[in-house]
Amino acid sequence: MNKLHNMTAPVHLSQLKTACSSCSLQELCLPFGLSDAELEQLDNLVQRAQPKLRGEYLYRAGASFQSLYAIRTGFFKTQVMHEDGREQVTGFHMMGEIIGMDAISTDHHTCDAIALEDSEVCEIPFGRLEQLSRDIPSLQRHLHKIMSREIVRDHGIMLLLGSMKAEERLATFLLNLSQRFASRGYSPNGFHLRMTREEIGSFLGLKLETVSRAFSKFQKEGIISVQNKSIEIKDITALKLTMGQQECRT
Amino acid sequence: MNKLHNMTAPVHLSQLKTACSSCSLQELCLPFGLSDAELEQLDNLVQRAQPKLRGEYLYRAGASFQSLYAIRTGFFKTQVMHEDGREQVTGFHMMGEIIGMDAISTDHHTCDAIALEDSEVCEIPFGRLEQLSRDIPSLQRHLHKIMSREIVRDHGIMLLLGSMKAEERLATFLLNLSQRFASRGYSPNGFHLRMTREEIGSFLGLKLETVSRAFSKFQKEGIISVQNKSIEIKDITALKLTMGQQECRT
DNA sequence: ATATCGGTTTGATTTAGGTCAACAACCATG
DNA sequence: CATGGTTGTTGACCTAAATCAAACCGATAT
Numbered sequence: 001m002n003k004l005h006n007m008t009a010p011v012h013l014s015q016l017k018t019a020c021s022s023c024s025l026q027e028l029c030l031p032f033g034l035s036d037a038e039l040e041q042l043d044n045l046v047q048r049a050q051p052k053l054r055g056e057y058l059y060r061a062g063a064s065f066q067s068l069y070a071i072r073t074g075f076f077k078t079q080v081m082h083e084d085g086r087e088q089v090t091g092f093h094m095m096g097e098i099i100g101m102d103a104i105s106t107d108h109h110t111c112d113a114i115a116l117e118d119s120e121v122c123e124i125p126f127g128r129l130e131q132l133s134r135d136i137p138s139l140q141r142h143l144h145k146i147m148s149r150e151i152v153r154d155h156g157i158m159l160l161l162g163s164m165k166a167e168e169r170l171a172t173f174l175l176n177l178s179q180r181f182a183s184r185g186y187s188p189n190g191f192h193l194r195m196t197r198e199e200i201g202s203f204l205g206l207k208l209e210t211v212s213r214a215f216s217k218f219q220k221e222g223i224i225s226v227q228n229k230s231i232e233i234k235d236i237t238a239l240k241l242t243m244g245q246q247e248c249r250t
Numbered sequence: 251m252n253k254l255h256n257m258t259a260p261v262h263l264s265q266l267k268t269a270c271s272s273c274s275l276q277e278l279c280l281p282f283g284l285s286d287a288e289l290e291q292l293d294n295l296v297q298r299a300q301p302k303l304r305g306e307y308l309y310r311a312g313a314s315f316q317s318l319y320a321i322r323t324g325f326f327k328t329q330v331m332h333e334d335g336r337e338q339v340t341g342f343h344m345m346g347e348i349i350g351m352d353a354i355s356t357d358h359h360t361c362d363a364i365a366l367e368d369s370e371v372c373e374i375p376f377g378r379l380e381q382l383s384r385d386i387p388s389l390q391r392h393l394h395k396i397m398s399r400e401i402v403r404d405h406g407i408m409l410l411l412g413s414m415k416a417e418e419r420l421a422t423f424l425l426n427l428s429q430r431f432a433s434r435g436y437s438p439n440g441f442h443l444r445m446t447r448e449e450i451g452s453f454l455g456l457k458l459e460t461v462s463r464a465f466s467k468f469q470k471e472g473i474i475s476v477q478n479k480s481i482e483i484k485d486i487t488a489l490k491l492t493m494g495q496q497e498c499r500t
Numbered sequence: 501a502t503a504t505c506g507g508t509t510t511g512a513t514t515t516a517g518g519t520c521a522a523c524a525a526c527c528a529t530g
Numbered sequence: 531c532a533t534g535g536t537t538g539t540t541g542a543c544c545t546a547a548a549t550c551a552a553a554c555c556g557a558t559a560t
Contacts, residue, residue, distance in 0.1 A: 080405050084494050088409040102405060104398035111405065130391065134384045141380065147397045148354035154404035155330050155352060155361065159338040161411035162455035166547065196507065205412035210547060212509055228508075228556080244334050416517065447538065457518055462539055478526075478538075 027070070027098045027146050032138045042139065045132055046070070047123040058099075058113035058121060065103035067123045071095055074119020075194040079202070080111045089203040091153070092116070092177075092195060095184055098124070101147050116194040161205045169204040170214045171243040174224070178233055189236070193229040218242075277320070277348045277396050282388045292389065295382055296320070297373040308349075308363035308371060315353035317373045321345055324369020325444040329452070330361045339453040341403070342366070342427075342445060345434060348374075351397050366444040411455045419454040420464045421493040424474070428483055439486070443479040468492075 034042065049072050052058055058069055061081060075094050081087045090111060093099050103109040104126065133140035160169050182188035193200070197208040197215075204211065218224045223239050225232040233239060284292065299322050302308055308319055311331060326343045340361060343349050353359040354376065383390035410419050432438035443450070447458040447465075454461065468474045473489050475482040483489060 080409050082409060082413070082494075086413050088412045090405050090408055101398055102401045105395050105402050110402050130387070130394070134387065134390065137380070137384065140384065144380070144397070145355050147394070147401070148351055150401050151352045151397070151404065152355050152360050154401065154408065155340050157408055158340055158404065158411060159330050159332060161408060162338045162452065163332070163336050197509095198507085202412065207548060208508080209510085209549085213547090216509070244332075446536090458538080459519085459540085460517060463517090466539075 027096055027149075032142050034136065034138065038136050038139070041132055041136075045124065045128050047125070049120045049122050052115040052119045052121060054115055054117050054119075056115045058115065059103075059109045060112050061109050063109045065100070065107045065109055065126065067125050068098050068100040068129065069113070070098050070122040070124060072120040072122055074121075075116040076113050076119065077116055077195060077199060077203075078111045078113045087202070088205075089195075089199050090157075092199075092203065094180060098146055100126075101150055116199075166204075166206055166210050167214050167217065168243055169206065170200075170211060170218070171239050173200065173204060174231065174233065175236070175239055175243060178236070188233070190230070190232045193231060277346055277399075282392050284386065284388065288386050288389070291382055291386075295374065295378050297375070299370045299372050302365040302369045302371060304365055304367050304369075306365045308365065309353075309359045310362050311359050313359045315350070315357045315359055315376065317375045318348050318350040318379065319363070320348050320372040320374060322370040322372055324371075325366040326363050326369065327366055327445060327449060327453075328361045328363045337452070338455075339445075339449050340407075342449075342453065344430060348396055350376075351400055366449075416454075416456055416460050417464050417467065418493055419456065420450075420461060420468070421489050423450065423454060424481065424483065425486070425489055425493060428486070438483070440480070440482045443481060 047067075052074070058076060071093055073095055075092065076099065077089050078091045078093065078099060079087045079089045091099075093113075099113055100109065102111060129143065133143050160172055164172065177191060177193075178188040181191050195203075197211045200206075201208040201211045206214075215224070215226045218239075219226050221238070223233075223235045223242070225234055297317075302324070308326060321343055323345055326349065327339050328341045328343065328349060329337050329339045331337045341349075343363075349363055350359065352361055379393065383393050410422055414422065427441060427443075428438040431441050445453075447461045450456075451458045451461045456464075465474070465476045468489075469476050471488070473483070473485045473492070475484055
């Protein structure tokens with residue numbers, strides 16, 4: 001069975017469908033023309049999907065690096081740790097995203113990756129990916145783009161952490177989630193948060209109480225409706241406004 | 251003349267010297283065994299060093315992407331911009347570092363790079379670098395490591411921005427600079443800041459006044475001595491303690 | 501149903517750092 | 531060597547978010 005081309009998630013998003021015949025590995029095989037033979041090769045490289053239960057570690061900081069991981073289904077967080085034990089969530093990762101690239105630099109993982117719900121990942125042995133990308137320039141380019149995208153993403157988070165205030169951060173976070181769900185064919189307006197307030201807070205550089213208060217405020221203003229982990233965005237325009245219009249700190 | 255192997259900076263740091271016969275492009279040619287022929291090829295690819303005056307843009311956000319840049323001498327800052335005009339310094343970059351990798355993802359630069367002092371950069375056409383790295387696996391791996399290192403660096407900054415308090419951030423910043431100067435053969439204890447308090451603040455997610463106060467506090471405590479832009483670290487242990495020992499926010 | 505436990509909400513209070521303002525130092529330029 | 535402009539320091543004050551604390555909610559287990 002073809003591991004890459006078997007997607008159970010909704011597929012009513014045209015671009016996804018057309019670009020990569022129902023492939024869950026969005027990032028890896030989406031927008032670049034590979035021949036069937038090349039796809040075949042790529043497919044051989046990717047290991048069979050393996051399940052990860054909620055709470056399981058995909059990898060731990062310090063572990064030696066072998067593979068990148070493509071998330072087939074589910075949700076992960078990555079977090080870095082300071083010596084003194086304090087930790088910071090560096091990202092939430094969902095279906096179609098590839099994680100583990102931080103480990104290339106030292107051949108050891110530099111953060112933990114933990115499943116936030118029962119998930120499936122495909123392991124991509126990095127050595128072999130490099131090898132293959134030597135033969136397939138468009139794959140090479142694509143790999144570079146994926147890594148670069150991670151850098152750009154991180155810069156965005158630095159901007160958020162360095163110069164936005166609490167409500168702005170949360171609005172940005174919600175809009176980002178919304179957009180990512182949308183691009184996978186899910187509703188951009190209603191979704192389920194897989195992470196706790198504390199994890200959101202850690203990611204956004206806020207305390208969980210602040211996150212909770214901001215949620216409540218948005219709800220009172222009718223911008224969103226919150227029911228524990230279920231979010232419904234009722235006024236996306238207002239949310240975008242919250243995100244941008246706030247007095248800046250810089 | 252060999253552009254890569256001509257370094258005017260002090261070279262009394264053994265590792266630098268031995269690994270890459272007096273090459274300023276630390277990141278690009280430091281720790282991986284290339285044959286002379288391969289080095290030759292790499293050398294041909296890199297453009298002749300071009301000067302940039304203080305204040306000049308190396309590239310601007312939005313500009314189309316052609317090349318990475320290796321900093322031969324001098325100092326740069328990179329900054330991202332929010333729609334609403336607020337901007338955040340994402341990094342300070344010095345001799346031997348390579349910048350521009352954020353642009354690979356979209357074929358357009360996503361941040362500005364500005365010289366903080368008169369500098370020299372070597373342009374590295376990215377297409378040709380990719381091409382060459384297909385033929386030279388160790389170059390390929392090295393390129394990946396460089397990109398990955400940028401991701402790791404960014405995660406560190408996210409940790410700083412998300413969970414450290416002002417003085418801790420500044421201590422971390424100073425120690426990082428110190429360490430980078432040291433690894434280039436300069437003194438780790440005394441150096442000249444090329445950036446303003448405001449730029450430091452932007453990078454650290456603080457206001458310039460807060461940066462200034464933290465400097466003053468460190469000086470009063472005898473940890474450093476500040477003379478405008480000249481810094482002398484007098485008690486590196488205390489500085490490290492400041493960095494780690496603070497009550498955490500997470 | 502009742503207890504338990506992790507997660508969440510909400511309120512009261514404190515505080516780190518932002519804001520505003522004045523001034524001092526350090527330039528570059530005429 | 532004045533002089534205007536940027537950059538840096540310091541003080542007084544204010545506010546956003548942290549902290550502390552209590553209650554609440556929704557699961558799962560008893």
